[in-house]
Amino acid sequence: MPPEEPESFVEVPLSIAIAERLEPFKAIAVKYASIIAQGRFIRIDTSKFGEYRRYLKLLQYSKGTDAPRFGSFFGSIIGYMDEVNRHIDDGTTDQIDKAAFIRKLYFAIDIGTIGDPRGDAYDYRMPYEEQREFKEYVYREVKRLRADPEAFDAEVARAWTHYESIYHQTWESVHDAKTKTA
Template sequence: MAMTNEELWTDTAQLAERLRQIRIEQGRNPDPEPRPKVVDIPLSKALVDRLQPFKVIAVKYAGVLASGQVTRIDVSKLAKYEEAAKVLHYSKGFWCGLHALGAGAFLQIIKRVNEAIDSGTTDELDINGLMRKVHFSIGLMTKDSALSHEINDYEKEHGRGSAVMAEEAVDTAIAEVMPEINKYEEDDMYE
């Protein structure tokens, strides 16, 4: 049965209060800190570029789903994309962050299908729904004019070519921001 808007607002308020109480019981600040924006545009752009092969995987996976099949993907081989998406969630750029959202959503789809295959419940999967979600994820990972504007705005402020980061510097830059990301994520756990 569908909920009314008022019921949704009440339910959301109750959930928010429950989460606040959990945080208080754990001795933490009742209201979590906002997600820090610690990943600058050059690193964000490099991570978006690193995610482009993952987008190709998503397109191929959508083709598999379109044929009515499901297949298991070894998620351990996608670890570099998972890390790139995790770091990109903390981008100072809005459009760069959307790439992270798309990659993260696609990873969740893969994991959900893998779980269904492992448990023998693939007949319960909504293949059409999964295809729509993959399509949406691909759209979020598309390099478009909005991303170009974000990079151009950065370069107007910092100089032409300043948004380009050498590939060998990317891993070092990731290592530099990870302590702050991990600190935030530790504080954001509710288990």
């Protein structure tokens, strides 16, 4: 039986700061989708997305509600790029159902951009005064992380270290184990 997913551990301010760092990838994803929509399958060197992959994995464990969806769907887009690359390598792009592929690509972009992770600064479950304080805290921390790249990198490193320590408890580890034995 797969493990129970670990608790979310990436704080909302870090999630928002990470999402802001992913803005360039959103533009890449949209451009890629427009090229695919023209019927051309192109190779994208996804090995250069190492930092983005790491950010996207961390967003899946955000304590917010919009950041995990954002991370999950943009992570799917990199997976779709990997899929096209495998088809190109195998010479089997003619086996890709273009209409279905474009639909799932645009769906991922659409869902990934519906919720803005900055909205996670609002938690409707909190009483008004707590909510106001939380929102001020989040915006203050995001501003600090934007202004101090070393602090941002340290927070990401801390979160990544925690992710690596709990990786064996994730659904992703189960999936990776299955694909390695297949």
